[in-house]
Amino acid sequence: MTGDGVRLLAPDGTRVPHPEHSIDLSPEELRSLYRDMALARRFDAEGVTLQRQGELGLWPSLLGQEAAQVGSVRALRDDDHAFPSYREHAVALGRGMDPLALLRLFRGVDHGDWDPAEHRFHLYTLVIGSQTLHATGYALGLAKDGSESAVVAYFGDGATAQGDVSEAFNFAAVYGAPVVFFCQNNQWAISESNERQTRVPLHQRARGFGFPGVRVDGNDVLACLAVTRWALERARRGEGPTLIEAFTYRMGAHTTSDDPSRYRDAAEVESWRAKDPLLRLERLLRAEGASDDAFFAATEAAGEELAARVREGVRSMAAPGVHELFDHVYAEPHALVDEERAAFDVYRAAFVQEG
């Protein structure tokens, strides 16, 4: 299991048979996967644009990782839970999240304040790897409840170096927690390539903790869906965790603050362009007659509509009120916060008066 990993759809859009992970999808389902990827890509591009226009402070682009995210999230049942890192915009959309919720975070209006219970999509986590333990704990909770729901934890190739991720692997293995560790290996952790993070392919890490690790072609949405579904079923059956390494590529900069020309070759990026996840599904759809130009035009139009809605939403976002500073530090009354809030009010009142 080296090279590109489990693959069901080749870059040229032809299907590839696989002994274990075949999948049977209707044309409608295939179109819907394409549509989700296309909308995610358009949304993401709008994020980059809005940042360039000064509307956002930062944007971490998912460009190139649409298949990994859309395929994996499609495998989740409604009652399953996703624990993202900070680049899982397509996963968010796949869970039904309001895209503006993500943008509020990157605009600096809040820290990402959605209710995880609403879409079983947890908070973005910026401290690399932390959320893998939360996901494991959540999965333990589900198991204790006797629930058949499962959890997917998203993280990057760089994250695998963090002690927390190894501890999550071990806790999940020891307790047999129903959690799928979904690593998007986009080849880069900011400027550091895989060789700085690991000596061997990442999916191999799992074996040493006592559970299976699988590499999947992360630009193949069918394979990502099939393998994640398989891993979730294992989890539901009480067979414990699985590590999925989705072998993909970060086509853009790490974030809008980054300048990848300092550390990687254009040729490498170019070589991955040929493996584009949308293009290959488009080829399949066209080859199998599952969609025509009208479908693609409609999808594009839907993308533009989403982008316009998002643009408009960002521009009209209310700034947070100053009391937001104090209002949610604690769940219960807290004398010090109350005192500081009161002093701040006095200060502001005086200040407004004076000036």
Add this chain to the structure above:
Amino acid sequence: MTGDGVRLLAPDGTRVPHPEHSIDLSPEELRSLYRDMALARRFDAEGVTLQRQGELGLWPSLLGQEAAQVGSVRALRDDDHAFPSYREHAVALGRGMDPLALLRLFRGVDHGDWDPAEHRFHLYTLVIGSQTLHATGYALGLAKDGSESAVVAYFGDGATAQGDVSEAFNFAAVYGAPVVFFCQNNQWAISESNERQTRVPLHQRARGFGFPGVRVDGNDVLACLAVTRWALERARRGEGPTLIEAFTYRMGAHTTSDDPSRYRDAAEVESWRAKDPLLRLERLLRAEGASDDAFFAATEAAGEELAARVREGVRSMAAPGVHELFDHVYAEPHALVDEERAAFDVYRAAFVQEG
């Protein structure tokens, strides 16, 4: 590679052939290994006794782990480095350490203040797993120096669950550091058995980080020596780290503060008594005519002598001077420490005067 692991000497004292890890030792060398194990055991027993008599605050007994420690440390060259945890008394003796240095720590006279450079035996480390990173860093330093020395990091089965240990595995693998990770799997981390710490045998952990892991019969001093030597040679040749899992047993309590009857069966302890590391080497020595009653009597006498010296040394240990509190916090002058020392002197002077 499950079960007891690499074995060259069976519990009944007969030799076991091994395709890769055979070892050829002279009768003198065999006797010397036995002697080191016997002295370590006697020293350790004295530690327990001294604690019972109130001379020490605590003692972590190595009983049962003599072969793992004596075998592995014998594999080190003089210029190699050992990074212990806190139970490596036989490793300490094997490096030429003054046994009283260890006892000062457990008496509470100091925190274990020997100079690591003197015997290439580093400080005892009580925060589980921390020293594996120090060992890895040290090994990187040796490699940078172009040295052919290597490093052995000692830790327990419980320690493998710590993020630091996984990070050490990964750093060592990524940089190809000349370090041997020597895990004494004594089956217990205080009251928790292996199943609480890992789902699979521990030596398997290494593969997922990209280097070999080997289980060795930790009660077989010959196998421990042979496998550690092999791993050290790999390190010297620039082939990177190795994990050795020495499968052994903690015959005593975790420390003198512990009461293992609360959590483990006497029968289990009994079953391991049959695998005693000293007994099997004694059987070999006798069977091969390499030593006679006189040798064993002399060894016992040497043990009693060591015990007497240690007892005497502990009882006559000077209490630390009060200025020890302040004298080594920083290497360079520090205004706050100076101020506190001065204030303390004033306070004590007044106090002594008053009464």
Add this chain to the structure above:
Amino acid sequence: MTGTTSTPAGPERTTLVAALNAALRAALAEDPRTLLMGEDIGRLGGVFRVTDGLQKDFGEGRVMDTPLAESGIVGTAIGLALSGYRPVVEIQFDGFVFPAYDQIVTQLAKMHARSRGKVRLPVVIRIPYGGGIGAVEHHSESPEALFAHVAGLRVMSPATPSDAYWMLREAIRSDDPVVFLEPKRRYYEKGEVDRRPAARPGPPRARVVREGTDLTLVAYGPMVATCLNAAAVAAEEGHELEVIDLRSISPIDFDAVDRSVRRTGRLVVAHEAPVFFGAGAEIAARITERCFYHLEAPVLRVGGFHTPYPPSRLEDEYLPGLDRVLDAVDRALAA
């Protein structure tokens, strides 16, 4: 007694450890969502026996021996809390909480604010802390300032068996994360505990444990008993000290200290933790700001030195014992 607790007919005399055990037992019995997690808390009952017998009575699913990894323990506790449980985590000793510090500071403390109140993390982190038990390195530290500076956490420490019982119950009831510091050198001291529901106090506020007029002596956790001794000695010399047990270190009940200092005009704060950047600094700064014109002497602090906790044969010199507290009191009275 299987998963139940008996409500006693009246107050009992128990050790602080037994009171903590009773509080955990009551919480486990009352709320199936309460979980205990930690190293060696199951069959062993914890190295101090605080969880003695609880795994036997409530099962391995509720009293969980965990892998030896503090970040993993706190991180999975956060996940369990997200899924509706109320985990009570035991850290074996003060010096071993630091591998979990990242999860505590960047996740546990912040998730309520991050989610603007949508996520609550009712996680209790129990830590036996402080010195005076003749232990080896890392087993005698007082890290409270390192938690108190972090917004989003509550930090408390009981001084008596009764407070141990009720404050731990309160910590488990709270929807905020609580760092619960247990004064390990007082574990086996006894006191009266009234476990009847009617005796339940609210959230911990500072308590005047001895009234006095000449000087206010503020402490918490293991130092409260020391300060009471100091007050007794001082009384023989004709000085009436008012002793306040803070109970909560974050937030601090400044009103209670303020009230007392306005009467006494003098304040000494005592804790085991190093003085530099310790709780005494915060209390001195804030009370001086509030009571500037009532103070007849500067606030004095007595505590640990700016050194690592020393080897045990030096701990009597290091710890602020009776004599060092009295010395500070004398200096404050003389000023």
Add this chain to the structure above:
Amino acid sequence: MTGTTSTPAGPERTTLVAALNAALRAALAEDPRTLLMGEDIGRLGGVFRVTDGLQKDFGEGRVMDTPLAESGIVGTAIGLALSGYRPVVEIQFDGFVFPAYDQIVTQLAKMHARSRGKVRLPVVIRIPYGGGIGAVEHHSESPEALFAHVAGLRVMSPATPSDAYWMLREAIRSDDPVVFLEPKRRYYEKGEVDRRPAARPGPPRARVVREGTDLTLVAYGPMVATCLNAAAVAAEEGHELEVIDLRSISPIDFDAVDRSVRRTGRLVVAHEAPVFFGAGAEIAARITERCFYHLEAPVLRVGGFHTPYPPSRLEDEYLPGLDRVLDAVDRALAA
């Protein structure tokens, strides 16, 4: 320029980032045992370009991109220091130092004391810190109190390019571990730097950056410039503030503050970190103790609130800017 530095003929105007880069370059060139370690410090030159060009000139063996694991970075840096190297570690942002906190607090800070001076750990931990750059969560924090409370560490923060250069050189020269806090919102501000050896000052002591008679204003790092602005504004209103840049947060040069406060009788301390258990508490407590009879008003503190660092659209409200500093000054002057 391969592994060498040119000594300039005289002072130059550079940014704070460029001054740090020059200090690292000089240290690498002078001592082959100096190493840089961190995430993205190689080809990228660090996310703030502090290490720009250094890997190219000194090689991957001296300027090491590490795996993404802060505990691993600091832990291996300790090992490298034990083997005779002098590692300078970069932590990418303030909020990401906590995974390394255990190694810093239990190992790096303590090994010199543990070994009674036999082991020295000349490790520098560089951390871009503080807010005001419009960043997302964890990228704007001021954790200095969490290091200053820990004995065995030195903590310092430069306010100007010149101090950035010389204090970093001093930190690397020191045989003690140093937490070196870089005021990231001042990274691109310019100032005069004299890199000639004769200009080298000793270990960092507090510096009076503006003389005044009415009130002492103490700050460090990013707040020094804010306080100088405040002093300029106050001067227009007829108040002469003396501004002191502490430079070192552990230890603190109390003598310098003391000297000033004895003259001015009033003290305000400003920092970005939360006030509760922050550096201002320690300074207020100690200076009040030392200068009780010289103080005409209580020491006031201005700083962050007891809240997590807020989303960037609120940071102007959160950060103690010119107006909040002036408000505290006014209150202190009015008292």
